[in-house]
Amino acid sequence: MNERGATGGARESSLLRTGACFSLPALGLLLFGLYAQSVSAGNLYEVKHSYQADVKVFVVKYEYQADLCVFVAEHDYEAKGKDAVWYWVKYPYQADVKVFFVHHEYEADLKVYFVKHEYEAGWRKSNPLHGRLH
Numbered sequence: 001m002n003e004r005g006a007t008g009g010a011r012e013s014s015l016l017r018t019g020a021c022f023s024l025p026a027l028g029l030l031l032f033g034l035y036a037q038s039v040s041a042g043n044l045y046e047v048k049h050s051y052q053a054d055v056k057v058f059v060v061k062y063e064y065q066a067d068l069c070v071f072v073a074e075h076d077y078e079a080k081g082k083d084a085v086w087y088w089v090k091y092p093y094q095a096d097v098k099v100f101f102v103h104h105e106y107e108a109d110l111k112v113y114f115v116k117h118e119y120e121a122g123w124r125k126s127n128p129l130h131g132r133l134h
Contacts, residue, residue: 042079042133044086045095050107053100055129058108063124066113068133071121083133084121097133 047053060066070086073079079087089095102108110129115121123130 042073042082042085042087043076043089043094043096044133045089045092045098047092047098047100050100050102052098054098055100055133056102056107056109057099058102058105058111060105060111060113063113063115065111067111067125067127067129068113068123069115069121070112071115071118073118078118082121083129083131084123085118086133 050056063069068084070084073085073087076087076089079085092098105111110127
């Protein structure tokens with residue numbers, strides 16, 4: 001008989017069989033990771049100053065002028081993993097990318113054209129930001 005008593009080993013093996021072998025910190029990290037993954041899906045936030053931005057954006061008049069045609073989603077899950085589908089969040093900490101809209105084309109890292117339908121969205125020209133906006 002050990003220090004835990006006769007049932008000590010049986011209790012441990014029953015916990016392992018039922019899947020209750022997570023420590024509380026490990027379980028907390030797992031749940032936080034799942035939450036963060038669901039929140040951070042193509043979310044953008046508009047900042048007030050250019051130095052706060054990850055990307056400086058210029059909105060062009062015509063589609064052919066754009067590097068990227070953008071569709072604005074109503075729900076965050078629609079933008080997950082898509083550069084061309086943007087979802088605006090209310091707070092900076094919710095954003096994957098912070099953008100600042102510039103007044104002149106030469107100030108921009110990215111030129112965008114907003115489209116009305118998701119099927120119209122996508123990259124039109126090569127840009128170093130390709131694959132980095134989500």
